[in-house]
Amino acid sequence: MPVISAKRMQDRADSILRAAKTVFSEKGYEGSSIADIARAADVSDGLVYRYFRNKRDLLYHVLRVFYERILVDLERSVMAETTFEAQLRELIRRHLSVFVADTDLCRLFISEVRVASDYHGSAIQELNRAYTSVLIKIVDQAVAAGTVRGDINPRLLRDIIFGAIEHRAWRFVNSRGALDVEETTDELTALLTRGLLAPPARRRAGARAG
Template sequence: MFRKYRFRDRLEALIRRHLEVFVSDTDLCRLFIAEVRGASDYEGSAIREMNRRYTSVLIRIVKDAVKTGEVRPDVNPKLLRDVLFGAIEHLAWRYVNGRGQLRVAQTARELAAMLAIGICVDG
């Protein structure tokens, strides 16, 4: 379904949807970032496995874009995953704690553009 779209469009859609979920359910966002991720039993848990499966969507998008020549072959998809979702959690954490606004569409567009400039063959 997504393969007919450019990598940057797919990336932006993924970021936008992730931000929308965090904005729509701030309690879930707060719970996941503050409690679940920091729990001593997170490693090896079912929740960690679900998170790994969820973030594997991004890894698949990146690998597909490498195959189509849109993304440089030297890009580490797992490092990109950590950079992207780390940035989103940082932005969402500030928002759910009342320390800033989160403009979903604008943030998704800007974040996708920044990443694309760094990893895409054509920038």
């Protein structure tokens, strides 16, 4: 017989988690204090420790919830597309959207977790792996189908795409500018699929004549 209902407890935990998400996002991990979070959750300092082992644990839960949210439907919606290019475009669009919608959490992840010594091999890394594995999968399929060149290293490609998006989104976000998700998606997809180089001269023959 719990003293308060399970729902009430869940609410409390959620409330602390939400508060932590907000505070961490705004002030960074080191810059946030448990007292800040407790105050934001309208809860006593001590209660935070009933629901989370310590400050670090709280951070991980925040990021776990985040990852679980962005993972939902990712694979399904990407695989719903039929061509490699459409799949790639969908993945890029979704990932850009995450950055636009959850900039602060992305920053948190980048600046506090990926850097951390305990990241390698952690549950968070596992979620990250699950997230990026969707890309690996579509590239493998496309290589098998002959759509994508066989000398492509899927893991390098993964780093290119996620690194590029992260960088791109970050810049916009921090310069407080707006990122046009659709346009960026198109440009990035085009660049990746077709490459930088102009087509061979014979196809441009007409242009040369002009």
